Amino acid sequence: MDCALDFQHKQSAHCESGVAAALVSHHGAELSEAMAFGIGGGLFFGYFPFIRINGLPLATYRCATGNILKRLTSNLGFTLKQHTFRKPQPAMALLDDYLAQGMPVGLQTSVYWLPYFPKAYRFHFNGHNLVVYGKEGNNYLISDPVFPMTVTCPAEDLVRARFAAGALAPKGRMYVLAGGDAEPDLGAGIMDGLGVVSRTMLKQPFFLIGVRGIRFLAGRLAKWPERLGRQRADLHLGHLVRMQEEIGTGGGGFRFLFADFLKQSGDLLDIAPLSASALAFSHIGDRWRDFAIMAARICKGRALEGDTYEAMAALMMECAALEEQAFGTLLGLVEESR
Amino acid sequence: MADGKRKGITEGMPLIQYAVEGQGPCRRLASSETGTVDVVNRQAWEVIENQVAAARARVVAGEASVLLYYMAANQMDPALLAKYMGIACWRVKRHLKPRHFARLPAHLLTGYARLFKINVDDLRQGRFLAAVYEKKE
Numbered sequence: 001m002d003c004a005l006d007f008q009h010k011q012s013a014h015c016e017s018g019v020a021a022a023l024v025s026h027h028g029a030e031l032s033e034a035m036a037f038g039i040g041g042g043l044f045f046g047y048f049p050f051i052r053i054n055g056l057p058l059a060t061y062r063c064a065t066g067n068i069l070k071r072l073t074s075n076l077g078f079t080l081k082q083h084t085f086r087k088p089q090p091a092m093a094l095l096d097d098y099l100a101q102g103m104p105v106g107l108q109t110s111v112y113w114l115p116y117f118p119k120a121y122r123f124h125f126n127g128h129n130l131v132v133y134g135k136e137g138n139n140y141l142i143s144d145p146v147f148p149m150t151v152t153c154p155a156e157d158l159v160r161a162r163f164a165a166g167a168l169a170p171k172g173r174m175y176v177l178a179g180g181d182a183e184p185d186l187g188a189g190i191m192d193g194l195g196v197v198s199r200t201m202l203k204q205p206f207f208l209i210g211v212r213g214i215r216f217l218a219g220r221l222a223k224w225p226e227r228l229g230r231q232r233a234d235l236h237l238g239h240l241v242r243m244q245e246e247i248g249t250g251g252g253g254f255r256f257l258f259a260d261f262l263k264q265s266g267d268l269l270d271i272a273p274l275s276a277s278a279l280a281f282s283h284i285g286d287r288w289r290d291f292a293i294m295a296a297r298i299c300k301g302r303a304l305e306g307d308t309y310e311a312m313a314a315l316m317m318e319c320a321a322l323e324e325q326a327f328g329t330l331l332g333l334v335e336e337s338r
Numbered sequence: 339m340a341d342g343k344r345k346g347i348t349e350g351m352p353l354i355q356y357a358v359e360g361q362g363p364c365r366r367l368a369s370s371e372t373g374t375v376d377v378v379n380r381q382a383w384e385v386i387e388n389q390v391a392a393a394r395a396r397v398v399a400g401e402a403s404v405l406l407y408y409m410a411a412n413q414m415d416p417a418l419l420a421k422y423m424g425i426a427c428w429r430v431k432r433h434l435k436p437r438h439f440a441r442l443p444a445h446l447l448t449g450y451a452r453l454f455k456i457n458v459d460d461l462r463q464g465r466f467l468a469a470v471y472e473k474k475e
Contacts, residue, residue: 054382055415112413112471118351120379122471124413148351165421199430235385238378245375289374296377 004134007104009143009150010143013250013257014167016068017042018145021130024076025179026104027185033145037060038261039075039189040068041196043254046209047217052165054123056239059217061253062199065108065127065168069175071196073228084171084273088159091172095132098176104133108173110164116151126168130268132158146248190265192338197258198331201323211327214320222313223241233309238299241292252285252292259285274332280326284319291315343388375392386413394466403439404464405430408454 007026012018012033021036032222037043042062050059062068073080085091098105111117139152153161162172200211208216214337219238224233243253250257259281266275294307294315339472382425393410396402409419409430416434420427423446444458451458456467 011353054385115473117471119471120383123382124418146353166418235381238381241374241378243380246379292374296374299381300377 001100001136002136003098003099003327004136004141004301005102005104007131007133007135007143010145011148012145014042014062014248014254015129015145016065017257019131020069020072021108021145022023022131022145023104024072024078024180027078027177027180029076029180030243032260032264034257035186035190035264036072037068037254037257038265039071039186039193040070041193042068042201043258045211045213045253047213047220048208049220053239056236060244061242061244061249061255065129065206066173069106070191072189073177073180074278076180076184076186077193078173079178081178082175083174084173086171088163088172091156091162091174092155092159095174096135099132099175100134103176104131106131106175107158107162107255108170109158109161110166110170111161113157113160113164114144114153115157116142116147116153124164124166125320126166126170136296137183186265187269190269191334194265194330195334196325200295202331211320211324214316214323216314218316221316225309234299235254236307237295237312241295241299245292246289252288255281255285255288271333273329277326277329277333280322280329286324287315287319287322291319357473371383386410397464397466400436401446402434402437404461405439405450406434407466408456408461408469409434412454419453423449447454 008022008024010018010025011032012021014037017033017037020040021031021033021234024031024036041336045059045061047059051058069080077271083091083094085094086222094108095105107130108126108132109128110124111128112122112124114128130141130142130144133143133150138155140158142151142153144151162170162174164170204212205208207213211284217328221237226237227233228236228296245251247255259276259278260280262274262278266278291312294312297307298304298309298312355408390407392408393402393406397407409415415424416430417427420430423430425446428465433442433450445460448463451461454467455470455473460467
């Protein structure tokens with residue numbers, strides 16, 4: 001079976017919001033990546049030292065995989081049909097089936113087994129999202145949002161990527177969009193996304209989440225050198241920067257992406273304070289990036305004068321304070337709009 | 339890895355990054371601008387390379403089977419490898435010992451070989467071949 005659906009590929013910063021935006025756009029409601037990220041309530045902060053990735057603690061700047069898609073589709077009135085499988089054969093059969101029906105299919109995969117990824121990214125990370133839009137012989141045609149062009153992947157490798165083992169194992173997870181309105185009510189969706197994000201960042205009682213989580217991590221980070229020794233501390237730090245800046249974040253731990261969402265929403269709904277918040281968030285993103293750059297100097301062993309763990313903790317505390325203020329403003333706007 | 343050093347981790351591929359610049363916040367970032375990410379990515383790979391080198395040394399010294407090398411080269415631990423193989427973790431740990439590995443039945447050898455994309459013969463002869471991600475189609 002050979003087929004290639006008419007699917008608009010668009011490079012994005014982040015895989016899940018890129019896939020979400022592309023699928024929603026394919027169904028008639030043109031949507032940018034930043035809008036998908038914001039309406040899906042993608043921004044987050046959580047530090048979970050009890051979850052280890054390659055033996056290093058997990059810090060995340062975005063919500064759990066799958067949640068952006070869920071929230072976005074429910075906010076815009078689409079139905080998200082999801083499937084998981086125990087065996088590869090039915091999973092691949094259903095994929096072919098959907099393609100034959102003319103539906104592009106979203107997949108959750110591991111990046112380790114995808115041959116088209118550059119070597120540097122081939123880690124066992126199972127939360128990657130992509131869209132399959134066709135098949136040619138034994139190769140699947142893939143719109144992978146982090147790549148500039150569409151790519152292809154042999155069926156055997158795609159099977160492995162879909163049935164990767166380990167943390168966040170995808171279990172062949174696939175999804176298609178159904179139903180939906182070509183002109184959904186973006187305003188309500190934007191407010192819902194904003195409300196969810198600002199409430200989690202400010203009002204979450206758990207001390208590892210939101211602004212409290214950032215402050216907690218800053219406190220921990222200051223003590224890393226004495227607790228872990230210099231070498232382990234540098235590894236922890238490098239890991240943190242990777243979570244914040246590496247592929248799929250748009251930089252600054254998603255804060256720039258969120259700023260873009262605020263700007264677009266402000267223009268769309270004609271709410272000036274939203275556009276002002278966009279500037280606040282791009283400023284916050286800059287501070288996060290300053291943190292990353294200082295951390296990279298330390299990891300590289302080229303620390304300048306004043307590059308210390310205490311200085312980085314102070315920078316992070318500043319980020320926390322700035323975010324507390326900015327999310328406070330957003331929460332006020334959301335409550336006003338009710 | 340040495341040849342890839344100058345090109346940056348994306349191997350020349352442009353990525354989308356967001357930064358506020360005048361009116362449109364979105365712009366493309368050339369791979370050479372990703373210096374920060376290069377440093378921390380390199381750091382993560384160094385850890386893996388050290389683990390692979392240590393595993394290789396143990397195999398050469400006869401302290402472990404060649405499986406230890408392939409496990410490290412493919413960034414796995416016994417628990418993950420066991421999941422991929424569909425067997426218990428303690429069995430993988432046993433297979434890491436040379437004398438158990440030498441008596442491994444054919445179906446398990448085939449399973450390991452297929453997972454690491456090598457031949458059964460490579461495993462039997464104890465050849466050190468590249469990890470899955472080093473192979474170019």
